[in-house]
Amino acid sequence: MRLIFIALLCLALGRGVSAQNPLEVTEVGFDRGRLLYQSHCGRCHGMLGLGGEGPNLARPTLPRAPDHASMVRVIRRGIAGTGMEGVGATLLPALETDLVAAFVLSLGQAAVIEIPGDAERGRNLFQSAGDCYSCHIVDGQGKAVGPELTNLGLRRGADYLYESLRNPAADLPTARRGTANGFTQYLPIRAVTREGRVLNGMRVNEDPFSLQLMTVSGSLISLRKADLTSLEKRFDHSLMPATQDMTDEEVDDLVAYLVTLGGGS
Amino acid sequence: MSSQSHRVTLALLCLAWLTATSPTSAQVSFERLRNAEKEPHNWLTYSGNYASHRFSSLTQIDRSNVANLRTIWAYQVPSGYIETTPLVVDGIMYLTEPPSSVSALDVRTGRRLWRWDAEIGPNVLNIGFPRVNRGVAILGETLFVGTLDARLVALDARSGAVRWDVEVADNSIGFSITMAPLALDGKVIVGMSGAEAGVRAFIDAYDPETGDLLWRRYTIPEPGEPGSDTWGGNSWETGGGSTWLTGSYDPDLNLLYWMTGNPAPDWNGDSRPGDNLFTNCILALDPDTGEIEWYFQFTPHDTHDWDANQIPVLFDLEWEGEPRKLVAMANRNAFYYVLDRETGEFLTGVPYSKQTWAEGLDITGRPIVLPNTEPTEEGTLVWPSLQGAANWYSPSYSPHTKLFYQAVRIMGSVYYKADVEYEPGQPFYGGGEQALRGDEASGAIRALDVLTGELQWEFPLHSPPWAGLMATAGGFVFGGSDEGNVFALDADTGESLWDFQTGGAVRTNPMSFEIDGEQRIVTSAGGVVFVFGLP
Numbered sequence: 001m002r003l004i005f006i007a008l009l010c011l012a013l014g015r016g017v018s019a020q021n022p023l024e025v026t027e028v029g030f031d032r033g034r035l036l037y038q039s040h041c042g043r044c045h046g047m048l049g050l051g052g053e054g055p056n057l058a059r060p061t062l063p064r065a066p067d068h069a070s071m072v073r074v075i076r077r078g079i080a081g082t083g084m085e086g087v088g089a090t091l092l093p094a095l096e097t098d099l100v101a102a103f104v105l106s107l108g109q110a111a112v113i114e115i116p117g118d119a120e121r122g123r124n125l126f127q128s129a130g131d132c133y134s135c136h137i138v139d140g141q142g143k144a145v146g147p148e149l150t151n152l153g154l155r156r157g158a159d160y161l162y163e164s165l166r167n168p169a170a171d172l173p174t175a176r177r178g179t180a181n182g183f184t185q186y187l188p189i190r191a192v193t194r195e196g197r198v199l200n201g202m203r204v205n206e207d208p209f210s211l212q213l214m215t216v217s218g219s220l221i222s223l224r225k226a227d228l229t230s231l232e233k234r235f236d237h238s239l240m241p242a243t244q245d246m247t248d249e250e251v252d253d254l255v256a257y258l259v260t261l262g263g264g265s
Numbered sequence: 266m267s268s269q270s271h272r273v274t275l276a277l278l279c280l281a282w283l284t285a286t287s288p289t290s291a292q293v294s295f296e297r298l299r300n301a302e303k304e305p306h307n308w309l310t311y312s313g314n315y316a317s318h319r320f321s322s323l324t325q326i327d328r329s330n331v332a333n334l335r336t337i338w339a340y341q342v343p344s345g346y347i348e349t350t351p352l353v354v355d356g357i358m359y360l361t362e363p364p365s366s367v368s369a370l371d372v373r374t375g376r377r378l379w380r381w382d383a384e385i386g387p388n389v390l391n392i393g394f395p396r397v398n399r400g401v402a403i404l405g406e407t408l409f410v411g412t413l414d415a416r417l418v419a420l421d422a423r424s425g426a427v428r429w430d431v432e433v434a435d436n437s438i439g440f441s442i443t444m445a446p447l448a449l450d451g452k453v454i455v456g457m458s459g460a461e462a463g464v465r466a467f468i469d470a471y472d473p474e475t476g477d478l479l480w481r482r483y484t485i486p487e488p489g490e491p492g493s494d495t496w497g498g499n500s501w502e503t504g505g506g507s508t509w510l511t512g513s514y515d516p517d518l519n520l521l522y523w524m525t526g527n528p529a530p531d532w533n534g535d536s537r538p539g540d541n542l543f544t545n546c547i548l549a550l551d552p553d554t555g556e557i558e559w560y561f562q563f564t565p566h567d568t569h570d571w572d573a574n575q576i577p578v579l580f581d582l583e584w585e586g587e588p589r590k591l592v593a594m595a596n597r598n599a600f601y602y603v604l605d606r607e608t609g610e611f612l613t614g615v616p617y618s619k620q621t622w623a624e625g626l627d628i629t630g631r632p633i634v635l636p637n638t639e640p641t642e643e644g645t646l647v648w649p650s651l652q653g654a655a656n657w658y659s660p661s662y663s664p665h666t667k668l669f670y671q672a673v674r675i676m677g678s679v680y681y682k683a684d685v686e687y688e689p690g691q692p693f694y695g696g697g698e699q700a701l702r703g704d705e706a707s708g709a710i711r712a713l714d715v716l717t718g719e720l721q722w723e724f725p726l727h728s729p730p731w732a733g734l735m736a737t738a739g740g741f742v743f744g745g746s747d748e749g750n751v752f753a754l755d756a757d758t759g760e761s762l763w764d765f766q767t768g769g770a771v772r773t774n775p776m777s778f779e780i781d782g783e784q785r786i787v788t789s790a791g792g793v794v795f796v797f798g799l800p
Binding site for chain 1: 344387390391392393395396461644679681683685690691692694696697698699700702703704724725726727728746748749750752761764766
């Protein structure tokens with residue numbers, strides 16, 4: 001069986017390497033990579049790669065392993081100072097490491113679909129009437145109240161974007177790194193202090209004793225939970241305005257633009 | 266002056282210097298270990314005493330002044346998470362650093378006295394758990410540490426020099442040691458990890474003077490031994506049942522209580538029909554022979570990786586009007602159990618965290634398993650997650666409040682089942698999980714009535730914890746969060762009395778000691794050991 005994998009992999013390697021899909025592995029090799037991933041990595045990173053005790057790997061760019069060579073290096077050597085330990089060659093030989101790396105890198109790739117809108121019209125809408133820069137940063141421009149959208153096209157598909165524009169509360173983003181890893185981002189919070197002061201904002205971070213909020217104007221509010229009489233987490237709300245006043249064509253255009261961000265298709 | 270005179274003078278000078286500046290380092294006899302409660306200024310065993318109370322009877326820090334706690338000193342390790350419980354013996358702190366090294370520190374200042382490097386290479390296997398270590402044992406003037414490559418090493422407590430170094434098991438097929446050994450009278454007990462690699466695990470006793478093996482108790486019986494009929498085919502050969510945390514000991518009954526982990530493969534039980542004894546058990550062992558006096562199995566034929574390695578807490582109280590010797594455990598499977606520790610009789614068991622896999626326990630303590638809770642190829646959502654409602658970190662028991670304090674994980678998982686074939690030194694999982702995370706999971710510090718498991722109070726945590734607890738006679742419970750908070754809660758009410766943000770996830774167990782009349786509380790966060798005290 002191992003010889004077959006090697007033969008299949010060699011055929012695949014002969015077809016070249018690209019940045020986003022650096023190792024074009026055959027279906028059999030891909031399945032083998034997935035199985036190995038589940039055996040060696042799934043315990044921490046989740047069976048679907050969505051994270052667990054370790055971070056989510058289904059991201060368009062993994063900062064420490066953006067390409068195949070660096071992914072192999074991380075699998076082999078681990079990441080010092082983190083829970084990510086290297087898998088020695090005795091446990092995962094070179095070929096198997098390649099297959100796991102290829103599988104992991106495939107997790108963050110968005111599917112290619114046809115978008116009916118016009119991306120250029122969408123860009124104009126984003127920058128003018130849509131007033132999106134007042135809350136979002138793209139390529140360094142705008143304001144960081146909502147999520148940065150610079151690489152949005154690499155991590156979000158069109159279906160998700162349509163849903164987000166029409167019903168922003170349908171699926172709030174989840175943090176994939178940092179101290180809030182795994183938690184809902186931009187979660188609307190309504191807090192009432194002992195003095196009766198009502199505070200509204202989006203959750204930036206939280207621990208058992210404190211809460212950090214950002215208001216829609218971009219101000220930070222730092223709260224001690226012991227100082228609150230009420231704390232409401234509004235999972236069915238979003239502070240992003242819905243696009244009810246946009247036509248279907250305008251939404252198509254906006255989605256067509258958003259999926260291009262970061263070089264997405 | 267002759268060269269010999271020079272040497273004599275130098276030796277005398279060295280002796281004088283040592284006498285003047287070194288902390289005292291007395292023999293830690295078995296009697297001292299047995300009576301650890303009588304010297305609360307020290308912390309002599311992993312769990313503080315043989316009964317595993319993780320309780321400090323020091324009272325300088327109490328409810329009224331704990332809010333004034335501040336950092337006295339800190340100590341950093343080069344990399345990795347600290348999970349060690351330091352020992353403190355007569356002015357010296359002994360702790361392990363990830364993955365298996367040992368350091369001795371001056372408890373007044375945090376300055377290092379010596380360090381022994383276990384020299385764990387990158388090819389050393391750790392299948393199914395991180396490269397951590399949870400502490401040392403001491404007996405006489407010797408420390409004992411288990412290593413990631415499955416050695417047991419005896420170190421001179423004054424210098425860190427190696428007295429002996431024995432291979433407990435073969436790391437190349439997945440055996441490792443991360444636990445703190447337990448020193449008894451004339452023997453050192455050690456368990457091991459490795460079920461995720463399909464090892465057949467055991468508990469060993471070693472001669473503390475020589476490192477000779479005194480006895481070995483396999484946790485998976487071979488054909489013909491009691492319990493062997495609970496395994497199908499040759500599945501016992503790769504049956505797991507790791508022994509990866511430090512047990513408890515009752516010197517009066519002369520019974521050693523040790524815990525066993527999951528059967529292997531973890532999530533696919535097809536190849537191992539039966540209850541899979543003695544996995545997921547507490548074993549009461551004769552410490553002189555390793556014979557099993559009684560056992561109790563918490564999760565028969567486990568397919569969720571719910572090791573029963575949690576700390577067994579020993580206590581004596583009245584049960585239905587009669588004085589009884591009891592043992593309690595908050596199990597990874599989300600049930601809290603109380604057993605008679607002389608006989609193993611099941612007395613009570615109740616859920617202490619969200620669970621969706623069992624209707625309850627029958628009168629013998631066996632779980633009444635609900636249908637459709639097994640892992641499947643498509644995935645099956647079950648609470649608790651594979652990391653359980655509790656894990657390796659310790660509970661605490663206060664003889665003052667009669668409460669059992671537990672850091673509780675409230676988290677579900679989608680469990681997957683997959684085919685797997687055993688290969689030596691390779692993961693032997695047969696599936697895995699995708700845990701519900703973030704806002705879908707949470708945690709809590711819960712105070713349970715030690716006899717009934719009834720909830721007395723709880724303090725909510727933002728996420729499932731990885732840190733243990735210590736109650737004190739000062740009336741508070743000390744703990745930590747995965748967000749980096751360390752905190753003190755009122756032991757009677759759960760009210761928060763003090764908290765401090767360390768900046769790194771707390772994944773350790775707290776302990777306490779006293780030096781120069783000042784009480785200290787020790788915990789770790791990330792790669793830093795923090796020592797707190799009053800100003």
